[in-house]
Amino acid sequence: MTEKQIKIADRLLRILVEHDGRVNKDSARSLLLKEFTERMDRIDINFVFDTLINDYKLVALLGEGWLRLTPEGEKMARRGMKNYQQKLSIKEWWKESKTAAILISLVSTLIGSVITVLITALLEG
Numbered sequence: 001m002t003e004k005q006i007k008i009a010d011r012l013l014r015i016l017v018e019h020d021g022r023v024n025k026d027s028a029r030s031l032l033l034k035e036f037t038e039r040m041d042r043i044d045i046n047f048v049f050d051t052l053i054n055d056y057k058l059v060a061l062l063g064e065g066w067l068r069l070t071p072e073g074e075k076m077a078r079r080g081m082k083n084y085q086q087k088l089s090i091k092e093w094w095k096e097s098k099t100a101a102i103l104i105s106l107v108s109t110l111i112g113s114v115i116t117v118l119i120t121a122l123l124e125g
Contacts, residue, residue, distance in 0.1 A: 001051065006081045008036055008048045013058065013069070013077035021069040022062055025049075056084070 001009065015028050032045050049067075052059040058073030069077060076084045 001048075001081065002044070004036070004041070005044050005048050005051075008032060008041070008044055009052060009081040011035060012048060012052065013073065013081070016059065016067065016069045016073070017077045021074065023067055025061075025065050025067050028067060058084070 011032060012028060015031055016023055029045060029049075033042065036045065049059075052073070053061065053067075056072075056076075058070055058076050059067050060070050060073075062068040079087075
């Protein structure tokens with residue numbers, strides 16, 4: 001997300017908090033359009049809606065015309081999008097690190113097994 005999109009996302013999350021975690025989608029869009037008035041902001045607002053709903057799952061549709069905060073969205077509304085993205089980056093790095101550690105462990109075990117078989121064969125032969 002761009003800096004502008006992060007600002008829009010933070011504002012949308014705050015709007016939801018201000019309205020007890022749920023708001024009419026058109027009302028939220030109108031409030032955002034009053035604050036973000038540059039030509040490309042309309043596209044960014046649509047992008048943010050889609051991203052928060054489909055990618056990050058911080059906001060969910062409530063019926064067809066309403067938005068609501070998810071439990072994760074409630075937490076992140078207080079922390080902000082930038083912190084949320086950092087949290088996701090750390091989680092992804094940790095997951096990759098654990099995967100790498102498992103692979104290294106498996107390869108080490110395999111090499112150890114091969115060496116054990118070779119040494120046993122040499123000692124018996």
